[in-house]
Amino acid sequence: MELLLTNLAHGFGVALSFQNLTFALLGALIGTAIGVLPGIGPVATISLLLPITFGLPATTAIIMLAGIFYGAQYGGSTTAILLNLPGEVSSVVTTLEGYKMARNGRAGAALATAAIGSFFAGTVGTVLVAASGPLLTQVALSFGPADYFSLMLLGLIIASVLAQGSVVKAIGMVVFGVALGLVGTDVQTGQQRFTFGIPELSDGIGFVPVAMGMFGIAEIVLNLERPEARSVLTNKVGSLWLTKEEFRRATPAVLRGTVVGSFLGILPGGGASLAAFGSYMMERKMSKGRDQFGSGAIEGVAGPEAANNAAAQTSFIPLLTLGIPSNAVMALMVGALIIQGIQPGPRMVEAQPDLFWGLIASMWVGNLMLLVINLPMIGMWVKLLQVPYKYLYPAILVFCSIGVYSLNNNVFDVYMTVLFSVFGYMCNKLRLEAAPLLIGFVLGPMMEEHLRRAMLLSRGDVMVFLQRPISATMLAIGFIALALMLLPSLRKGKDKALAE
Amino acid sequence: MKINEKDLMSGLFLILIAAVGLWLNQEHTLGSARRMGPGYMPLMVFWLQIGLGAIVLLASIFSDGEKLTRWTSAEIASFVGGIAVGTAVWWVLKSTGGFFGQTYNAVGTGMLAGFLVLSIPQGWRILGVINAAMCLFGLLLEKMGFFAALVGIIVLSCLAEREHLKKPVGILGCTVFLLVMCWFVFIKQLDIRVNLWPQL
Numbered sequence: 259m260e261l262l263l264t265n266l267a268h269g270f271g272v273a274l275s276f277q278n279l280t281f282a283l284l285g286a287l288i289g290t291a292i293g294v295l296p297g298i299g300p301v302a303t304i305s306l307l308l309p310i311t312f313g314l315p316a317t318t319a320i321i322m323l324a325g326i327f328y329g330a331q332y333g334g335s336t337t338a339i340l341l342n343l344p345g346e347v348s349s350v351v352t353t354l355e356g357y358k359m360a361r362n363g364r365a366g367a368a369l370a371t372a373a374i375g376s377f378f379a380g381t382v383g384t385v386l387v388a389a390s391g392p393l394l395t396q397v398a399l400s401f402g403p404a405d406y407f408s409l410m411l412l413g414l415i416i417a418s419v420l421a422q423g424s425v426v427k428a429i430g431m432v433v434f435g436v437a438l439g440l441v442g443t444d445v446q447t448g449q450q451r452f453t454f455g456i457p458e459l460s461d462g463i464g465f466v467p468v469a470m471g472m473f474g475i476a477e478i479v480l481n482l483e484r485p486e487a488r489s490v491l492t493n494k495v496g497s498l499w500l501t502k503e504e505f506r507r508a509t510p511a512v513l514r515g516t517v518v519g520s521f522l523g524i525l526p527g528g529g530a531s532l533a534a535f536g537s538y539m540m541e542r543k544m545s546k547g548r549d550q551f552g553s554g555a556i557e558g559v560a561g562p563e564a565a566n567n568a569a570a571q572t573s574f575i576p577l578l579t580l581g582i583p584s585n586a587v588m589a590l591m592v593g594a595l596i597i598q599g600i601q602p603g604p605r606m607v608e609a610q611p612d613l614f615w616g617l618i619a620s621m622w623v624g625n626l627m628l629l630v631i632n633l634p635m636i637g638m639w640v641k642l643l644q645v646p647y648k649y650l651y652p653a654i655l656v657f658c659s660i661g662v663y664s665l666n667n668n669v670f671d672v673y674m675t676v677l678f679s680v681f682g683y684m685c686n687k688l689r690l691e692a693a694p695l696l697i698g699f700v701l702g703p704m705m706e707e708h709l710r711r712a713m714l715l716s717r718g719d720v721m722v723f724l725q726r727p728i729s730a731t732m733l734a735i736g737f738i739a740l741a742l743m744l745l746p747s748l749r750k751g752k753d754k755a756l757a758e
Numbered sequence: 759m760k761i762n763e764k765d766l767m768s769g770l771f772l773i774l775i776a777a778v779g780l781w782l783n784q785e786h787t788l789g790s791a792r793r794m795g796p797g798y799m800p801l802m803v804f805w806l807q808i809g810l811g812a813i814v815l816l817a818s819i820f821s822d823g824e825k826l827t828r829w830t831s832a833e834i835a836s837f838v839g840g841i842a843v844g845t846a847v848w849w850v851l852k853s854t855g856g857f858f859g860q861t862y863n864a865v866g867t868g869m870l871a872g873f874l875v876l877s878i879p880q881g882w883r884i885l886g887v888i889n890a891a892m893c894l895f896g897l898l899l900e901k902m903g904f905f906a907a908l909v910g911i912i913v914l915s916c917l918a919e920r921e922h923l924k925k926p927v928g929i930l931g932c933t934v935f936l937l938v939m940c941w942f943v944f945i946k947q948l949d950i951r952v953n954l955w956p957q958l
Contacts (some may be wrong), residue, residue, distance in 0.1 A: 310948055352835035424765070428816065430772045431812040437779060437803050444786075444796035451796055452782055475888065482884045482918055544925040648919045652912050652932055655888065656940060659895045659911060666840050673869060676889050683885055686828070688768045706799045718792030 266388060273623050278318050282620045285322035286627045289329020292571050293345045294337050294639045298654055300330040300346070301696075302477060304590045306658055308597065309665040316598035316606045317613045321593055321620040327587050328380065328570040328621065331530055332628045335372040335563050336639050339365060348530035348566040351538040355551065355558025362554045364504075366496040371508050371556055371633045372563040379516040379564035380625035383571025386520055387578070387617045392577035398604035403578075403711035404722045408732035410701045410708070413582055415736040416525060417620030418694045420744045428694045435698025436705065438463055445707065457667075465593040466662055468699060469586075471678025472685070472692045474658045478651050479683055498633060504556050507547055511557035514540060515564030523569030523593035524576065529585035533569030534562035561575065578614060579604060582701070586693045589700040618653055762821040776807035832879040839866040840886070844872020854937030857901060884918045891915035903955045904945070905937060910935055 272278060292303045304323050311319035313692055334346030339356035352372065359368040401409070414436075418428035441452045442462030455461040500508065518540060519533035538558060542548055545557040574585045574591075581603030583589040595602045600610060607614045632639070662671045716722035724730045781801060789795025829837070848868030851858040858864050872892040877886025891914035898907035916922040916929040944950050 262931075313948070319819075424814070424817075426810055426813050427765070427768055430768070430807060430814060433803060433807045433810060434772060437776070437800070437807060438804065440800050445795050447787075449786060449796045451786060452779070453801065476894065477887050479888050482888070574933060601821065648916075648921055648928070649932055651919070652915050653936055653939075654889065655915050656908060656911055656936055659892055660940060660944050660950070663896070663899060663952070666945070667951055669866065669896040669899060672892060672899075673866055676869060676873075676892050676896075679889060679892075680885070688764050688771070689824075690768050702803075709799065710794045713791055713794060718790060721793070 262388060262392075265392075265611070265615050266619060268611065269388075269617075269619030270623075272317060272322070272612050272616030277315075278321050278588055278616065278620060279319050279623070281314070281322040282325050282624045283627055285325020286329040286624050286631055289326040289331075290324070290333035290336075290628065290631055290639065291642060293330035293333020293335075293349075293519075294642055294646075295333075296337055296343050296345050298477070298650075299473065300327050301414070301469060301586050301693075302474035303330075304587060304594075305466050306391070306661045308466050308590065308594055309661050311594060312597065316595070316600055316610070317616045319594060319598060320591065320613060320617055321585075321624075324574070324617060325624045326626060328567060329628055329631075331567045331570045332373060332376055332632050333639065334566075335376070336369060336560075336632070336636065337643065339368045339372065339559070340640065341643065346530075347532050348570075349716060350531065351562045352559055354538070355555050358554035358653045359556065360558065362553065363496055364556075366498040367500050367504055367556070368559050369636060370498045370500055370633060371504070371560045373511040373629055375508065375515065375560045375564040376567035377625050377629045378512055378572055379519060379568035381622060382516050382626075383568040384618060384622045384625070386572055387621070389572055390575055391578055391614065391618070394575065395604045398580050401728065402726060403708040403715065404726050405661075405728040405732070406580075407705055407708040407712055408723055408729040408736075409580065410582060410705045412732040412736040412739075413576075413584065414694075414698060414701060415634065415740055417585070419739050423689055423691065425740075425743050428690070428691050431690050431692070431695040432698035435695035435704035438468070438695075439699045439702025440706070445703075446710065449579035455670050456665075456670075458668065460674055461658075462703070463699075464665065464671055464674060465590075465673035465700070466665055468678050469590060469593075469696060470658050470662055471675040471680075472682030472696070473586075474654065475675060475679035476682030476686065476692075478654060479679070480686055481647060483653065486594070498636075507545070508556050508560040511541055511545055511560035512564040514544070515561035516568045518561075519565030519568030520572045522565070523572035523584075525584065529573055529587075530566040530569045531605060534566040537561040537565035557581045567625075570623075570658065574617070574621075577602060578606060578617075581606070581704075583697060586696045589697050592686060596661075760821070762818040762824045763826040764824050765814050765818030765821060767826065769811045769813075769818060772811030772814065773808050776811065778806040779804040779807075830879065830881065832883045836870060836876050836878045836882055836886075840872040840874075840876035843875045844868045847871040863897060866893050869893045870897060887918040888915055891918075900953065901957060903953045903957065904940075905954060906956060908937055908940055 288303065292298050292300065304326055311323065330346050331348055334344060334349035335352050337343055337345030338352035339350040339360050342353050342357035344350040344353055356368045416433050418432050419425055441459055443460050444451055450460060515537040518537045522533040522536055523529065538561060541552050541557045541561040545558050547555045550559055573584045573588055576582045577588045577591055583592050592602050639690065659672060662675050663669060665671050682692055712722055723733060759815045783800045783804065786797030786800065787795035788801065845868065848864050851864035851867055858867055870890055873886045873890035873893060874880045877890060891911045894914055895907045895911035898910050912933045913929060915921050916932060922929050
């Protein structure tokens with residue numbers, strides 16, 4: 259406990275330096291902005307800003323990128339409540355009750371509930387990361403290559419099981435992602451694989467062109483194909499203060515949402531949107547105001563908003579302790595760390611205490627900033643919402659293009675991004691999910707390395723994956739998860755759940 | 759019989775890619791399970807992908823019949839034409855000397871031409887124009903400089919949205935604003951290494 263406090267104090271020392279504070283604020287501001295704006299999400303933004311973070315120290319870079327991610331959870335609720343349009347995927351369920359509250363003239367209360375709930379959940383999430391990080395790290399240090407392999411396999415299985423639509427298609431995309439990750443120089447023999455003699459491919463396909471093409475550019479095309487449904491804001495925000503009654507009802511919902519969100523965030527393949535959804539289902543069944551659901555129940559805002567932010571914080575746990583990304587944004591964080599020359603994994607706490615504790619402390623600082631950014635300054639974000647998409651998309655496109663070029667100062671990356679944007683467009687039309695592909699793409703090379711090492715140590719005996727208890731447990735969980743999702747009755751339940 | 763066309767195409771796509779991968783993988787040594795060569799993991803991955811693709815394919819035949827949007831004959835023509843023109847342009851340019859023979863300029867010009875052909879029918883307009891704009895940016899950036907490339911990508915990408923065509927003033931405003939902003943962010947603040955003006 260004392261050690262934890264010392265470490266946290268050290269973290270705050272790092273996070274409160276002028277540079278880190280500035281970039282945390284910048285991240286929070288950008289995060290809120292993209293959260294508010296429908297049509298551009300944290301995945302595209304973070305991949306866009308990755309090249310820009312080259313020049314920054316590692317800690318500062320990660321602090322800013324993390325700020326974008328949890329900032330987007332705050333901003334997304336604003337659009338959901340005021341426009342009935344989710345700014346982020348994770349705020350889809352907030353539209354259900356939040357917009358109804360806004361129509362009842364309680365928009366201010368809904369916004370305040372969302373922001374305060376998020377802040378509370380963010381604080382709890384941060385404490386959880388700080389407390390569990392070092393413990394899990396100890397466990398992770400006893401992991402052998404076989405355990406790592408099985409853990410990543412489990413992560414991939416859960417990521418595809420929880421993806422929208424068909425599980426088999428999602429696994430197919432994961433596997434294709436792994437295949438894309440194989441392109442480049444084989445680490446052990448130095449042989450070029452699938453590079454077609456292109457020198458730029460010998461380091462593998464760039465992460466940024468894949469992410470930006472599929473999540474940035476393809477998204478622009480798809481948004482433009484849909485006619486703009488955004489109505490100009492007419493209703494007033496109203497008072498931000500909650501009535502006593504509202505406060506009494508929102509508090510337990512926030513608590514429940516925090517618990518659900520923290521848990522679902524840690525799960526590989528989980529993340530903010532799943533957490534928000536889980537909490538919404540729970541509130542509709544359990545809360546005192548469940549009969550008011552559908553007509554603007556405050557619990558339906560408080561719970562999911564707390565849950566998505568709690569999950570946004572706790573999804574850092576697998577990344578910081580095991581080096582395994584649990585969702586697409588965390589996959590980007592891995593990319594950012596590797597670019598900075600840091601191998602994410604259990605040794606990070608020891609080797610990079612500034613980064614580890616500084617990031618955790620900055621999460622809390624960032625959440626505090628976001629509370630200020632989102633409540634008193636709500637008017638500014640409402641104004642931002644009035645910028646039509648026709649002026650927005652050229653800006654996104656230009657930023658993506660310059661960003662991707664400055665990655666290596668090579669136009670090759672620009673053309674690569676174009677190819678992946680066409681691929682992303684095609685995937686969307688065929689209802690193939692892009693997020694599982696990205697996770698497979700990041701985990702693929704690591705899995706191959708651990709697999710080869712594990713097989714070498716076991717002298718080619720596959721049974722090693724079942725003999726080691728940790729590995730066997732992971733495989734068993736993965737197998738059960740897969741089997742459950744292939745049961746027709748459960749699958750229908752999930753489809754219905756995700757479709758809502 | 760109802761067929762889920764989206765799943766059918768998805769399955770075919772997964773199988774096709776994996777088959778190409780397996781074919782390319784023949785040149786890599788496999789090694790043994792104990793000491794895996796560079797070809798071992800790809801072999802497993804691609805067979806797994808073929809298996810999954812086959813399941814998707816089979817399931818699509820016994821499923822709810824989700825239809826893909828039908829392509830009009832103009833769309834088919836511009837799709838095939840775009841690929842043909844793009845490949846032809848690349849093929850011709852890559853052996854010529856000068857600007858188009860350098861680095862990836864032949865590829866970029868080929869892609870630009872291909873996307874422009876693709877964007878002729880209304881259905882492909884947005885996809886073609888947005889990607890053509892990015893190719894134009896790549897093509898212009900190093901030779902003509904930062905500002906010219908920006909003007910190219912902004913003006914071309916604006917053509918994807920019909921409202922901009924009705925009111926061209928919007929394009930002008932958009933261009934000026936983005937030029938100033940990009941100069942400030944990328945050149946003034948981030949100081950990226952790129953030519954600002956044409957290199958003649």
